Amino acid sequence: MEVCGTHTHALMQFGLKDVYRDKMRLVSGPGCPVCVTSQSDIDRLLYLCDQGVRIYTFGDLMKVPGSFGTLREKRALGADVREIYNPLEIIEDMRKQPTTIAVFAAIGFETTAPLVAELIAEIEKSGVKNLYIYSLLKRIPPAIEALLSDPDCEIDGLLCPGHVATVIGETPFVKLSEKFEKPFVIAGFTAEQLIFALEKMYEMLTKGIIGVFNAYYSTVKKEGSPLALKALKKFFETSDAEWRGLSVIKDSGFMLKKEYSVINALQKYPQLYKITSKDNCPCGQVLKGKLEPEDCSYFGVSCNPENPLGPCMVSSEGSCHAVFLYRT
Amino acid sequence: MEVCGTHTHALMQFGLKDVYRDKMRLVSGPGCPVCVTSQSDIDRLLYLCDQGVRIYTFGDLMKVPGSFGTLREKRALGADVREIYNPLEIIEDMRKQPTTIAVFAAIGFETTAPLVAELIAEIEKSGVKNLYIYSLLKRIPPAIEALLSDPDCEIDGLLCPGHVATVIGETPFVKLSEKFEKPFVIAGFTAEQLIFALEKMYEMLTKGIIGVFNAYYSTVKKEGSPLALKALKKFFETSDAEWRGLSVIKDSGFMLKKEYSVINALQKYPQLYKITSKDNCPCGQVLKGKLEPEDCSYFGVSCNPENPLGPCMVSSEGSCHAVFLYRT
Amino acid sequence: MCLAVPLRILEVNGNKALAERFGVKLEIDVRFIEGLKVGDYVLVHAGFAIQKVDMDSAREIEKAGERLGKYLGK
Amino acid sequence: MCLAVPLRILEVNGNKALAERFGVKLEIDVRFIEGLKVGDYVLVHAGFAIQKVDMDSAREIEKAGERLGKYLGK
Amino acid sequence: MDGTITIHHNSGKRQTELLKFIKEHLSNAVISMEEDGGVITQPVDVVSTDSFTIYPYFFPGGDIGKLAVTGSVNDVVMLGAEPIFMTLSIILEEGFPLESFERIVSSIDNELRNLDLKILCGDTKVMNRGSIDGIVLNTTCFGKSVRSPLSVSNIEPGNAVILTGPIGLHGAAIMAMRKGFNVDFKSDCRALTSLLEIVKRYNIKTMRDATRGGVAQILNEIAVSTGCDIVINEDMLLIQEGVKSVAEILGVDPLYLACEGTAVIFCDEHDSDGVMETLNDMGFYPSFIGYVREKSIIPRVMLKNRFGVERVLPMLVEELTPRIC
């Protein structure tokens, strides 16, 4: 039995994978926004560094390798790359040197995307100039749909990411559950929340129940977060997006609406469209649940947390990283 | 007997003032371009620092106090103030961050002014943007004329600055010598060159000879340096200029010609005109030879090389500084 | 993915609020939360509250841990 | 004022020249000097040659030091 | 002295003034900062050196000055020696506020008094604005062993692993301050000289202060050095609730957060009760967290969680920074 989910790291950390070994095989899916950032996108950011553009991003993206190094390495060599925690920090920081040209490399799923939307609102209000958005934001439901549509995919049930669900609510998952006729459980991230979700998943799988069980009902509402969804609608429209190892998935990205193209990095730097690179690792197979990390021929050899080949090893949330760290 | 010159420092360093004590009293004049920079001008540069403007200047100007500190202090507090040796270094440095706005605080007499002229020529050629010139350049002959015209001035002969003469030649000094009927000797700066000049001065004074003796004929030509003079003519016109302690002297400054006003800092920052400050010290009296440094009531008390009140103490070429260091 | 923690609201000031967790106090952005009151719990991601948290339900869910403990014989 | 030192020309390349003084070699700007030849001496101020120096005359002037030495009885 | 450090304090008259200023504030210390060095007048047999770079310079529970003293003192203590003398080298950025510098020097003085420790000689350097961030300190501490110096090579399988107190307080306090969080705990920055009592009384194999990289890093280093696996019990770790919260909010693991006043003690298992008891009596909050296991080809640290599951506690491969996922 398989569960495709985003809780890999937590499951490993709490040792739950072993606990449930006899009942379910827990495999990992496209669960981390860093994990799925394509090599082309990293290369575009590295290109911007070389143009003297300041890059803002979340710390997580710093060590994702492109074809020629990482943002962290660029910074070590003198590029102006700044880690932020709350996207609104950027406004304040830009005010200090208002003539500096900067790009915010916005990564994240539906959980993070509303925050980027509010940053855009604040850029307008604050009058900050020279700040552009490069949206690498992605949507989870289209990715799940792509995975489950793959005839090779042997996933029996799906543990849904609780914090994405916090924003988008239960409905998108209900539709998918019905379409693919598989049980879905929305899960939180503490050991207890995961145990509760796994109990329910096991129950649904053994009893053959189809539908969505919200095992994180303390936080996830049916309708999600209306104001966050409103912010998403105001600033973004859906677009095709490239996922590392899964290639382009239809409607799986958030791109800035035309009205905001003046702060779109892709509009300011049309050269970015020309930069495309192909992925070097079989991460896609891992993400689809077709390959166990340990079975990748690079695993632990040329690919390890210090010198990660693919983003599944890069992100501490990545499935390969998790397996590497917690293997016994 | 008195000699008004710019060789103070050297005379002190070599101990020559004492050697000639019985023959001539050597007093110091407005001999150093730093020494005569007005407090208003420093305050204007400090204002530019506060506006986030990068300042380029010669190291000498760094510790000249304005009303609220020095450029050196501004730099210590984070202002972007850069010391240069050759004005053309600025072009190369600007290329590294071409969008940074910078002002070159150009100090100097006729010796240095041609170099600034050539910098302006290079700015045009190189296509460097955002670099502005704030000309504090000054002319020596009008200052000598102002000094000797003062009815209080008791100067009997004039030791002329050899390196200014290297550029402007003998002629301007010949005119002044004739007008004021006093002996002028053009002198170099090594001990030997000064001794030779002082010998000649003593001879001319005792024999009552009027005119210019070029005691630095190895280097100073009658016509000066024609190419340097041509550069001066091309880029500058004369203007009234404020000298520390001597107030405004007619035609004693070099200002950028109208054609170059696009790189004139005064055109870019018209607010600079509004900044005027009054000098706090009796340096003017010292510069005119009316007051010995030791007789200034501030000398050595509130005014010393570490905490200079006036620029005569600031510049290591300044007359008060020289007396302070070399008093025995 | 999408790290988020529940915090308790101490003060609300328009879009901003002071929130707390075991003595750690920080300013968060609460623009996405309607009808927020002091004492409410919110889930915070990258400095933004993205949803209210119902603490009674949360405690209910937590009990799963105890059940597993029993199952594993601890 | 206006520090300047005499340097000897080793090479001329357009506006630039390599100049030397006791083994110290540096690039200087010689745009103000006409008819400059290798072996010439120039007076250099802030990286620019501002005039040629006639070394014979320079040596003549230097003799004043000796005269003062004698006068002071050294 | 004026309001800020200038580049002129790097030499000459102003340097002399700076040295005088430092000397005056280090009331307790026999400083010979003006001479090239100092004379050692008591026997010493152990030495440790560290450079200290931290931002913010002032934090709840200490500052860079206190840290520079306790940091080197603790390293000497960890070797089982009593700190006797210290050298102090100060690197300042032009423009550093004199007021802050005074606070730092006074804090050094205060800590030296507490420890009855002397500065034997020192050095000051001023760097141009932008060439260094504010202030960097280096201390070298000399001590006299209370018994034969401790070393990792003494460790054997079966040895007990004891923590002298809660973990991650320093790292969490610094991270919280950088992010503007208000916390009700402080850095544990302090001297651990009282641990010498334990060294005198029990069969201590080695001690390590769990500074940069935290408890996880120290345990991994020791596992590698000894070639033995080490197993620790997650339940036994003392983690202040505030530290846990900061770690959760910023997505970091407290086991990797620096301590500046908590040490890991390896001792003979028969002495573990005695060590625990004595630590308790001295006011520590010790916890017996685990054991040294058998030799292993790939020596690792194993963390046993509350469900009894063991997992690898890996060595850190990158600096801790706040994460969003």
Next chain:
Amino acid sequence: MDGTITIHHNSGKRQTELLKFIKEHLSNAVISMEEDGGVITQPVDVVSTDSFTIYPYFFPGGDIGKLAVTGSVNDVVMLGAEPIFMTLSIILEEGFPLESFERIVSSIDNELRNLDLKILCGDTKVMNRGSIDGIVLNTTCFGKSVRSPLSVSNIEPGNAVILTGPIGLHGAAIMAMRKGFNVDFKSDCRALTSLLEIVKRYNIKTMRDATRGGVAQILNEIAVSTGCDIVINEDMLLIQEGVKSVAEILGVDPLYLACEGTAVIFCDEHDSDGVMETLNDMGFYPSFIGYVREKSIIPRVMLKNRFGVERVLPMLVEELTPRIC
């Protein structure tokens, strides 16, 4: 290790790699960089510490690594002691080229071998890009006196002042390099351990290496410490023509330029001939430059020029920078 230093070399696995890299390059040294400190196995009674910040890191005649070794060694020698051990603390900027670092560590190794000196313990820190310029080193050297330690307090009026060699070579070499001048001389950066021979044989009062601030600064410091005027003879100063030229071109006084291999020796005047002779025999280029004068209310250094005129040689009040006037 890859091509540059990264912030990850500051802790965890990469720090271990960095320490291994350093250890491997310091072939001669007993390093215990991984432990908290080292054990002193020979008696020592003198110590000196210095931080080294210099740009460029590589210069004719040396580099920051060699300088960090010889600088602290010389300070110990100046106190009349033989250097025995050293500690080494390294602060690196993220992005520092590994190749440069390797050259620097190899240079440290080379100098340690020459001196038969060991590193007892060390420390590494990596700072964020922009938080420090490239590399800063700190060394603390301890030594054993060959006789009772030298001190300024031994100096008396009438003592001879002897320079062990030409002045300003280091400062002039650095300034020339910064300005892109090509020079035919080198920094005098080197260890002065052979001067211990002089200390053993003659009544040496004190010695000082004329580093930052040059001969003028050292003499002024000693004048202030002893309360005596010092008079020196300009004619007696050995100044390499190239040094003179650099100084003239840039408008600085060679008396204030740093030496890194020339010391000022104060000795009983009866010993001055012997000291001069021995220095000559050892390959130095010594010069007997002057005397300590009587006590004075405002102790000053007087410079007698070739015309016999005396003037004050003041203490430096600001850093030396190129001037145009």
